Amino acid sequence: MNISIKKMTLVSIFTSLTVMGTFISLPIGPVPITLQSLFVILSGIILGSKLGALSQIVYLSLGLIGLPIFSNFTGGPQAVMMPSFGFIIGFIFSSYIVGLITHSKDTLSRKRIILASLVGTITIYIFGLPYMYYILNIIMEQGLSFGNIFRIGALLFLPGDIAKLLVVSFVSIKLLKVLNKANISLE
Template identity: 60%
Template sequence: MKIKTREIVFVAIFTALTAVGAFISIPIGPVPITLQTLFVLLSGILLGPKLGALSQIVYILLALIGIPIFSGFSGGPQILLKPSFGFAIGFVFAAYIIGKITYKDINPKKIFVASIIGSVLIYLFGLPYMHYILNYVMKMNLSIVEVFKMGCLLFIPGDLLKLILANLVARKGLGIFRNQINGYN
């Protein structure tokens, strides 16, 4: 994939925004409430599938090499053992799918539906990973229902707010943002 300097800058911006979103955190159990999903949704909508996913891959790689940009200011290979790491894996797929759905045909309904699909994808990766870590690494012996309650149900109201906010931001700035990425002033 050939990538322009301007595109690298926007990937870096969304990598940084995702990291900042992790720092704005409310710890409520094994998975804190953060603003990360807002920036994941926006990365897919505004950057498109490849660059949106790339921004999330870079975020994960930076954390894995030790930069403390995960929630709780954590980083390093040990983040693989955090119950929340699976959600970060879901970020990559969510950004890609959201971008794939919205990039060619931009309309508010598609953006909203794509954001819902992306949010669901994050949970589809995050919840099984969380279940595995809590039960087989931390030996907590929790049922799937208990993990669903602590890793999903608590977050739905906040996720809906972030989804709405991402869609409002996207509608206001999408044309301008995409023109900047493509080099039109």
């Protein structure tokens, strides 16, 4: 993949936005409510599949090398033992899939962006919930049912996720128009 300075800059911006989304946090249990997923989905829509995923790979890598950019100001290799780490892994795949769906046709539509955002959100849960189950039950031996895991890892977040989908659908259309006017092509 040949990456220009402009694309590297945009990847860095979305990595930074994901970091900032971590710190806008409401701790409610093993997984805090943050704005990360909003920026993850937006990265796929704006940057496309490969660059969006790259922005999340950079985020994950920076956290694993020790920068305290994961929830609760954590970082380092021990972060893989956090119940929320599976969601971070899901960020990479979510951004990639959102980019694929969003840019699958020549013209963009709000309907396709909402669909891509919904699929991206589900993708984060597909990675996050089983990982959370594994850490809480196998490693920490808490003996929680999958229903309890679903309640504390997904159900509490659904209203916020719906709000994020609406915000993303409005913001992304405007951002893409601005990028098109500036003749910035990313895909």
